[in-house]
Amino acid sequence: xxxxxxxxxxxxxxxxxxxxxxxxxxxxxxxxxxxxxxxxxxxxxxxxxxxxxxxxxxxxxxxxxxxxxxxxxxxxxxxxxxxxxxxxxxxxxxxxxxxxxxxxxxxxxxxxxxxxxxxxxxxxxxxxxxxxxxxxxxxxxxxxxxxxxxxxxxxxxxxxxxxxxxxxxxxxxxxxxxxxxxxxxxxxxxxxxxxxxxxxxxxxxxxxxxxxxxxxxxxxxxxxxxxxxxxxxxxxxxxxxxxxxxxxxxxxxxxxxxxxxxxxxxxxxxxxxxxxxxxxxxxxxxxxxxxxxxxxxxxxxxxxxxxxxxxxxxxxxxxxxxxxxxxxxxxxxxxxxxxxxxxxxxxxxxxxxxxxxxxxxxxxxxxxxxxxxxxxxxxxx
Amino acid sequence: xxxxxxxxxxxxxxxxxxxxxxxxxxxxxxxxxxxxxxxxxxxxxxxxxxxxxxxxxxxxxxxxxxxxxxxxxxxxxxxxxxxxxxxxxxxxxxxxxxxxxxxxxxxxxxxxxxxxxxxxxxxxxxxxxxxxxxxxxxxxxxxxxxxxxxxxxxxxxxxxxxxxxxxxxxxxxxxxxxxxxxxxxxxxxxxxxxxxxxxxxxxxxxxxxxxxxxxxxxxxxxxxxxxxxxxxxxxxxxxxxxxxxxxxxxxxxxxxxxxxxxxxxxxxxxxxxxxxxxxxxxxxxxxxxxxxxxxxxxxxxxxxxxxxxxxxxxxxxxxxxxxxxxxxxxxxxxxxxxxxxxxxxxxxxxxxxxxxxxxxxxxxxxxxxxxxxxxxxxxxx
Numbered sequence: 220x221x222x223x224x225x226x227x228x229x230x231x232x233x234x235x236x237x238x239x240x241x242x243x244x245x246x247x248x249x250x251x252x253x254x255x256x257x258x259x260x261x262x263x264x265x266x267x268x269x270x271x272x273x274x275x276x277x278x279x280x281x282x283x284x285x286x287x288x289x290x291x292x293x294x295x296x297x298x299x300x301x302x303x304x305x306x307x308x309x310x311x312x313x314x315x316x317x318x319x320x321x322x323x324x325x326x327x328x329x330x331x332x333x334x335x336x337x338x339x340x341x342x343x344x345x346x347x348x349x350x351x352x353x354x355x356x357x358x359x360x361x362x363x364x365x366x367x368x369x370x371x372x373x374x375x376x377x378x379x380x381x382x383x384x385x386x387x388x389x390x391x392x393x394x395x396x397x398x399x400x401x402x403x404x405x406x407x408x409x410x411x412x413x414x415x416x417x418x419x420x421x422x423x424x425x426x427x428x429x430x431x432x433x434x435x436x437x438x439x440x441x442x443x444x445x446x447x448x449x450x451x452x453x454x455x456x457x458x459x460x461x462x463x464x465x466x467x468x469x470x471x472x473x474x475x476x477x478x479x480x481x482x483x484x485x486x487x488x489x490x491x492x493x494x495x496x497x498x499x500x501x502x503x504x505x506x507x508x509x510x511x512x513x514x515x516x517x518x519x520x521x522x523x524x525x526x527x528x529x530x531x532x533x534x535x536x537x538x539x540x541x542x543x544x545x546x547x548x549x550x551x552x553x554x555x556x557x558x559x560x561x562x563x564x565x566x567x568x569x570x571x572x573x574x575x576x577x578x579x580x581x582x583x584x585x586x587x588x589x590x591x592x593x594x595x596x597x598x599x600x
Numbered sequence: 601x602x603x604x605x606x607x608x609x610x611x612x613x614x615x616x617x618x619x620x621x622x623x624x625x626x627x628x629x630x631x632x633x634x635x636x637x638x639x640x641x642x643x644x645x646x647x648x649x650x651x652x653x654x655x656x657x658x659x660x661x662x663x664x665x666x667x668x669x670x671x672x673x674x675x676x677x678x679x680x681x682x683x684x685x686x687x688x689x690x691x692x693x694x695x696x697x698x699x700x701x702x703x704x705x706x707x708x709x710x711x712x713x714x715x716x717x718x719x720x721x722x723x724x725x726x727x728x729x730x731x732x733x734x735x736x737x738x739x740x741x742x743x744x745x746x747x748x749x750x751x752x753x754x755x756x757x758x759x760x761x762x763x764x765x766x767x768x769x770x771x772x773x774x775x776x777x778x779x780x781x782x783x784x785x786x787x788x789x790x791x792x793x794x795x796x797x798x799x800x801x802x803x804x805x806x807x808x809x810x811x812x813x814x815x816x817x818x819x820x821x822x823x824x825x826x827x828x829x830x831x832x833x834x835x836x837x838x839x840x841x842x843x844x845x846x847x848x849x850x851x852x853x854x855x856x857x858x859x860x861x862x863x864x865x866x867x868x869x870x871x872x873x874x875x876x877x878x879x880x881x882x883x884x885x886x887x888x889x890x891x892x893x894x895x896x897x898x899x900x901x902x903x904x905x906x907x908x909x910x911x912x913x914x915x916x917x918x919x920x921x922x923x924x925x926x927x928x929x930x931x932x933x934x935x936x937x938x939x940x941x942x943x944x945x946x947x948x949x950x951x952x953x954x955x956x957x958x959x960x961x962x963x964x965x966x967x968x969x970x971x972x973x974x975x976x977x978x979x980x981x
Contacts, residue, residue, distance in 0.1 A: 419809055420801050420842055428800055454848055461801055461846040468866040469838045475856045485849040 234412065235286075236374040237353040241429040243366045244382070244436055245357045246509075248393060249573040252538040255325040256579070257310040258586035259333045265305035271586075271593045272326075273311050287331060287351040294347070295338035302338070309586035309593050314568075327351030328358030332576045345379040361385055361575030363440050365433070385572040388443050392515055392539075394508040394522075395568040398476050407502035410470040414462055421462035428458065445511060449497030452509060453484075456499040474504045476563045479556075483525050484508070486556045487518070515569070520544040522567075524551045529562040538569040615793065616667075617755040618734040622810040624747045625763070625817055626738045629774060630954040633919040636706040637960070638691040639967035640714045646686035652967075652974045653707075654692050668712060668732040675728070676719035683719070690967035690974050695949075708732030709739030713957045726760040742766055742956030744821050746814070766953040769824050771892045773920075775903075776949040779857050779885040788883035791851035795843055802843035809839065826892060830878030833890060834865075837880040855885045857944050860937075864906050865889070867937045868899070896950070901925040903948075905932045910943040919950040 268279045268288070279285075292302045310330060312322050331348040334340075345366075349356035356377075357364040362384040369376035414421040432455055439448035463470040477500055488494050496518055497509045510518055519541060528535045588594050649660045649669070660666075673683045691711060693703050712729040715721075721728075726747075730737035737758075738745040743765040750757035795802040813836055820829035844851040858881055869875050877899055878890040891899055900922060909916045969975050 420804070420839065420846075423801070423804050427804075450848075457848065457850045458801065458846050461842040464845060465801075465839050465842040467835055467838065469859075469862060471859045471862075474859075478850075478852045478855075481850060481852075 233372075233374065234408075235350075236377075237349050238374050238377050239353060239366065239368045240415065240425040242368050242433045243354075243357070243429075244363065244433060244440075245354065245366070246363050246391075246393070246572045247358060247361045247385070247575045249538075249570045250575075250577060251573075252568055252570040253314045253325070253395075255310055255312050255322070255329040256584070256586065257308065257326070257329040257333045259330070259337050260307045260587050260591050261301060261304040261337065262307075262591060263304050265307060265591055268306050268308075269591075270308040271310070274593065274595055283327075283351050287327065287334070287347060290347045290350055291331070291334045291338060291340065294340045307587055307591040311586065323352040324354040324358045327355035329576060331355070332359060332578075336578065343378055346374060346377065349374070349377060349379075359576065361573060362387065363572070365437060382437055382440055385574050388440065388572070390511045390513065391572055392510055392512050393568075393570050393572070394506075394510065394515075394518075395570070396480060396506040396508065396522075396526075397565045397567065398474070398504040398506075399562060399565045407472075410463060410466065410472075410502065413468075413470065414466040417467040418462050418465040420458075420465040424458060424462055429455075446494045449494045449509060452497045452499050453481075457481075460500060472502050472504065473500050476559070477504045477506060479559055479563075480506045480526075482556050483521070483554070486554045487521055490550065490553045490555075516542050517545045517547075517550075519569075520546050521550065521554065524558070525554070525556065526559050526563045527561040528564065530566070535564075535566050536569060537566055539571065541569055614753075614755070615789075616731075617758075618730050619755050619758050620734060620747065620749045621796065621806040623749050623814045624735075624738070624810075625744065625814060625821075626735065626747070627744050627772075627774070627953045628739060628742045628766070628956045630919075630951045631956075631958060632954075633949055633951040634695045634706070634776075636691055636693050636703070636710040637965070637967065638689065638707070638710040638714045640711070640718050641688045641968050641972050642682060642685040642718065643688075643972060644685050646688060646972055649687050649689075650972075651689040652691070655974065655976055664708075664732050668708065668715070668728060671728045671731055672712070672715045672719060672721065675721045675725075688968055688972040692967065704733040705735040705739045708736035710957060712736065713740060713959075717959065724759055727755060727758065730755070730758060730760075740957065742954060743768065744953070746818060763818055763821055766955050769821065769953070771894065772953055773891055773893050773896055774949075774951050774953070775887075775889040775891065775896075775899075776951070777861060777887040777889065777903075777907075778946045778948065779855070779887075780943060780946045781855060781857070781885050788853075791844055791847065791853075791883065794849075794851065795847040798848040799843050799846040801839075801846040805839060805843055810836075827875045830875045830890060833878045833880050838862075841881060853883050853885065854881050857940070858885045858887060860940055860944075861887045861907075863937050864902070864935070867935045868902055871931065871934045871936075897923050898926045898928075898931075900950075901927050902932065902935065905939070906935070906937065907940050907944045908942040909945065911947070916945075916947050917950060918947055920952065922950055 270277050270279050270281075270284065288306070295302050308330065310326055312325065314322065328348050331344055331351065335344045335347070345356040345359045348359050354366075356379040357366050360379055360381045363382040364379050365382050366379045367377065369378065371377070432451055436448060436451045436455075438444075439451065460471075460473055463472060481498055484496050484498050487496060495510060495514045499507050499509070501507070508518075523544060524546070586593060651658050651660050651662075651665065669687070676683050689711065691707055693706065695703065709729050712725055712732065716725045716728070726737040726740045729740050735747075737760040738747050741760055741762045744763040745760050746763050747760045748758065750759065752758070813832055817829060817832045817836075819825075820832065841852075841854055844853060862879055865877050865879050868877060876891060876895045880888050880890070882888070904925060905927070967974060
């Protein structure tokens with residue numbers, strides 16, 4: 220039901236339980252623009268457990284999915300033997316998968332929320348989402364969220380907690396720049412494992428840098444201190460990718476376009492003599508930018524100037540409506556970087572932070588029909 | 601008179617004396633293929649000190665140049681008042697400057713060797729070259745060279761010493777892949793300063809990683825252990841660039857083509873089940889590859905297949921002559937990476953390690969005429 224943009228990444232200390240090597244913080248984005256949607260259904264008439272993702276049946280034996288289902292059933296107890304009934308799951312994303320947009324975090328968060336409702340599970344469910352996809356535990360909650368690494372070997376204290384709800388910092392906006400490029404080379408799970416095994420930097424970072432940084436960014440959020448929030452976010456993104464490069468063989472997720480975005484943000488902030496925009500990069504070339512609403516029209520003018528779109532703006536700008544962008548040649552000329560060739564981005568998504576998963580009660584939202592089979596209602600991206 | 605390829609880079613602890621934050625090792629490349637050539641001349645008739653670089657007169661007041669001249673004259677004493685005579689300097693490279701090929705290291709090493717001969721200076725002169733351009737101190741010597749960071753604040757013990765001469769490991773070969781791209785954005789001097797000020801990783805690296813790595817690579821050279829030499833070289837290159845990325849704002853020297861070369865080398869070594877080639881990157885996108893002579897024809901076949909040249913091979917392959925390359929479709933098909941579009945490299949230079957600076961006694965090699973003015977004899981790259 221939702222989507223997270225991480226700005227603290229982690230290596231893992233346990234790969235089955237998905238226990239991270241450090242705390243992390245994320246923001247939950249608006250489900251109107253980036254979300255997973257999931258219907259779950261149980262029935263004594265179903266013969267097997269089954270799952271459909273984005274219109275295609277997938278293997279229900281997937282180990283992470285099974286871990287989630289096992290945890291759920293453990294917590295459900297066995298009143299009415301409902302836990303013996305077979306389950307059908309149908310899920311879809313309204314954004315591309317495997318493009319570095321954290322589709323599995325959104326997917327598992329949505330699945331676990333739906334299962335918890337079905338089996339009437341009370342109490343913390345972030346630990347259940349975590350065993351599906353680590354960062355999904357944060358996506359269970361809205362606003363700004365902190366994932367505590369915990370210290371128990373069974374992972375029971377590796378849980379996510381909300382820092383503040385979305386309404387606490389209503390001016391915060393997000394721009395996602397989807398780079399026109401093939402999917403990532405090395406999966407983030409493989410990259411993280413290799414990093415923990417081979418990177419001196421990653422091991423140094425999780426012990427000596429991230430603990431203070433998490434504190435400082437949490438503080439910045441509580442104080443709505445955009446400058447600190449932005450600088451810490453950018454430094455952490457750079458350092459995470461530096462640790463990936465220090466991995467052997469190296470894992471490289473950012474590309475020339477990603478680095479050109481970084482250059483633009485630094486040159487722009489320097490020109491306007493204020494930290495107005497922050498970047499962060501996940502396990503792919505796409506950029507996630509944080510900025511306050513008052514700066515969006517000015518920055519979008521700058522972005523369109525240095526990274527000219529090729530498609531029509533209606534297709535190119537997704538998400539929230541954008542007021543007329545500011546076209547200031549004086550500003551553009553003062554930003555000392557090179558213009559890029561047109562068409563660097565497939566599209567951009569303009570969105571905000573939201574309150575997270577929503578329960579959809581209307582039967583027209585259901586993805587399974589009465590027989591428990593998928594109702595195909597749209598083309599998948 | 602020569603050119604170095606560094607595989608240990610450094611931050612600096614003193615920028616005027618150019619004292620590094622760690623030891624480093626380099627190999628001195630063959631002056632037939634990559635070199636600076638310098639003529640120095642003093643005369644009681646000259647009115648001013650003057651310098652010409654690659655055919656153009658430059659500012660003699662350049663601070664680093666002045667530092668070198670001051671050190672030289674200090675060491676020269678004042679017999680015959682020759683140190684009062686004005687000096688004319690003329691220098692040229694046979695390879696592009698500011699392209700990440702260490703032209704200033706070659707240039708200052710050559711200048712200091714020439715000046716030392718002129719003023720009959722005895723003893724170590726690597727410290728004099730160092731105040732011109734840090735890495736020039738290594739380029740004074742041939743073979744494999746170690747630059748000791750030293751501990752004195754005046755830099756007198758920050759000197760270079762030869763590990764072994766070129767003849768010690770005669771099978772070693774070098775391939776330089778000159779990437780078809782504009783010159784670097786951030787100079788390595790500025791990048792290093794910013795790194796020492798802002799990068800947690802760089803500070804961690806110089807204290808806790810580089811000392812052991814320098815020992816291990818020196819050992820590998822002494823034992824002619826190519827595997828260890830190669831792996832340590834690659835890890836160090838990656839880590840150095842990781843520290844640059846961790847600098848704030850980040851310094852990025854490698855580009856998509858550089859990373860594609862890295863991917864090719866790892867995929868190739870994995871396919872042939874042996875570490876046959878190592879890469880290292882300096883402050884630019886160009887790759888320097890180390891490999892043994894016996895593997896050159898096989899690897900060049902692989903390189904040409906995955907990075908097809910566009911220009912004719914005579915222009916494309918510079919340096920040592922290459923025997924017929926091996927075109928093995930079976931090998932190519934087993935290397936699991938994507939072929940690049942043609943024309944990634946402007947040219948490649950195939951060379952070896954050499955004994956360093958040479959004194960050119962033939963008057964036809966002189967760059968200044970009897971009046972002390974440049975003899976322009978060729979087009980500069």
